[in-house]
Amino acid sequence: MTKPLGQLTAVGCLSSKSASEAERLQALYNLEILGTDPSPEFDRLCQMAQTVFGVPISLISLLDHDLQWFKAKCGLDIDGTTRDVAFCNKTILSDAVLVVPDALEDERFAGNPLVTGEPFIRFYAGAPLILSPGVRLGSVCVIDSKPRSITRREAEVLKQLAAAVVGELRRHRSDLELRSEQAARESELSTQRQLLSQVENGSASGSWEYDRLTGIGRWSVGLYRLLGYEPDEITPHYELFRRHVHRDDTHVHDRAMSAVIPTSADQN
Template identity: 45%
Template structure:
């Protein structure tokens, strides 16, 4: 390799390291767990997940060391990534390559080192998982294999973060940037991602008589779900503008089936068009089942749901339903993330209609649920309704994406 090639490779490696977004980040249990496990398995005092920066080593997780930063010059981990293989030094003091190394003759007075390289998604070697001791040790083939497996575990965690970031960007790109122009209506919506990026999204677009709306959820998480969601959004937008909404959803189902079968997924979707003059909502429910109308008298009407998810039964006919929104009524469509959250808080079955605000459930969160139910019913507009429902997640673990869309017909 020429000097120019080496400089280009190092530049690419450092760029890949920066793109991981891990340098100088706070400790994380998922990485700390690996270092503790390696310490027990190998019986060593020191373990480190080390990322090799331009002129320093930075440790994402470590045990048995004073701090997260050390110089790169003379580092065993630097030698490991340059060699692109497991490096084992059983007795550094007796090894001509390392006997005068500053990490051997000075702190931490290293004698034993074993490290395996960690790669970024593009294959660039950005660091190591290494085990260290201040006395010589033997390290056999079984130990090497175990160290490699642990290093690949760390590598998977780092690369998973990159995938989630990319999927998150795709997911955010699916959401509309501006509310629809719909005279006599107000719209509020939000998608709150959970631990991993999934395929939840909401969408709207203009139609000949008003506007069309979608709330959908792709089974699965990560980049594959986000890509399927992008395809589903395009297909369902076309369905919203079709002369027949039911036929449009059937066509979308046919279009998506091959992609869904290839990834072993399906999509639940609630699709509707709204006539802005009459307030008539025409909708097709494809396995979603989580739409309700909050009436001005405080009642909640759960809308009919009788369709299968997209990708489950291609070629099946879709039923069209209608519901009338009167001035002051609010249509609320949620994802199953709200159902799971409500179930965790004690609502039987996670019923998204919440509970009777005057009768607290006999669970620790009963009073809070009654208060939120009251706030939802009394909310003056779509934005306040959305805020009240999102308030359920405050201080609470949310295990799935939480998506809510509220369409309000403004009272005259």
């Protein structure tokens, strides 16, 4: 049977290496996560912590310069607190799980307004969100209004939940970068289309595009008119364009298209 931790207040590696506060804050800001809307991924992990530990309150908190902000919360109606009253301030000092069996008996927290007043914290256990060695952004924590403790196995579960939260933070940043790259590509493509349009307006020419990922083709206004159509008259597709290619050039055209489109027939 796994024994409770009793009065131990830290479980795990007590790493002494910590990034400077400026480095920690910059890492947090680089994620562009503060103030974002609730998301199912973070809410699910927060609910899991509440359920697994059977507590009234669970939080995923991130520490800003002077505020503690809750990315996800169960059992509280507020979005955060000032940082000076945050238990998480102590959690981010090491890689270990911070366990406070009874906050009223702990001189670090006995006078904390979150202990002497709502939500009347007595028990707290928090695992730091370790983005990289020494960079701890906040915590996953579970809270109760009654004194209690957790086992070493439960402390390990809390660390695993924290690791899962860090994974979601990384994915959030990756999604932002992907959207930014896509927006940049679309902006570049829009610029190219404008330049082509200017050329087409001054000459009898046209252009078309084919998206290999979506299979969608696009004709320029100049190409529609060059082939004798109006943009709203037809839906552009490959075979329609091919019918307008001179028969002496069809084999050259098909060879060029086969390098781009595996099966060009009936492609948009």
